Amino acid sequence: MADLPPLREVIARHGLSASKALGQNFLFDEQLLDRIAAIPGDLDGKRVLEIGPGPGGLTRALLRAGAQVTAIEMDTRCLPALSELSYAFPERLQVIEGDAMKLDHDAIMGSAPYAVVANLPYNVGTALFVRWLGGEAWPPQWTSLTLMFQQEVAQRIVAQAGGSAYGRLAVLAQWRSRAKLAMKVHRSAFTPPPKVMSAIVHVEPREMPDGVSARVLERVTEAAFGQRRKMLRQSLKPVTGALDALAALGIDETRRAETLSVEEFVAVARELSA
Structure with missing residues (x-):
């Protein structure tokens, strides 16, 4: 593994800036990123799907944790920075250019189980989450979801009945999965800082109740x-x-x-x- 330059230097060298249209907010704190990569547990040798890696901050942390990472990125501006990571971690990173909403994730990952870890673009995060939770086939091919959301969305996912945050998202997340709020992330950790706080939700599938469609x-x-x-x-x-x-x-x-x-x-x- 080659020594990597600071993320800020990589972003400056490639002239990158977070795209509001793509729901991007970059994380630079490598210690924070390592903490996020540790939430799913031991990733050494495990397959991980990352959505929207951007310049590769979380990707670095996942690779440092020993994961085999497949990253889907639709922002072509970020591909050169991700390519540098491929050189630094030989045969450990596959980057797919495309829209994660339109791609078959299971097919991309092959027949092996995989974890999903992502700082999701805000504009597609909920839609992707509902997609991963859906379908009649259970358990899913993914073994866990570790996902960054706006804190309000994260609270809706883990909410209990009776509260104002409780709704459809909570039921879909909890009826055959375990969902927990794993970490809160202050808005100041991002560049540019979003207007709202963020939080990471960790979800693991459990046994599906019998006789339910x-x-x-x-x-x-x-x-x-x-x-x-x-x-x-x-x-x-x-x-x-x-x-x-x-x-x-x-x-x-x-x-x-x-x-x-x-x-x-x-x-x-x-x-x-x-």
Whole structure:
């Protein structure tokens, strides 16, 4: 491994600046980046997918941790800086130019399991997260997700029933996964500093409840939280059979979506999946 110049020097030499259109915010603190790379556990020899590496700050930390990294980057300005990392860590970094929203991540990573670690671009972070959590096939090929979000989004992912942050994202993240808030990151750590605080969420898949269709659960939560101020008898009315499912489970239809636990949403989806 060659000695690497400071990230600020790399960015200055390549004339890089964070693109607001691409939702970019760069991290320069290498100690902080090493702490982030340590969240998934021992990565030595493990395969890691990184989305939006930018100039490669987190990529460096993942490579230092011993990971085999595949990075997807759509900003062509950053490719030369990432290419330098490929030389510094021979045969340890594969960079794919493209839009992560349009690519098949499992196909890219082959048949082997992989961890996802990323400082996600803010403009696509939630959409990518929902995609990783979706689908009928479970457990997924990914073994864990370690992802940077705006703190407000992170809190919605780990929220418990009854609070204002609790919603569809929490149910989708928690019904067959363990989600925790792993680290808060102050806005001053980024260049340029975003207007909001950030936080890292770590998610690990767990056993999928029997007899539940992911598509049905997604439909139920979308309807319930799409009109979260309304009672379930109104918000779930468009979902065929949902009100009968509530009655069968003894769930009061005058409740609102935010009062139902993850387990209750799973029970409704199971009734509808039968």
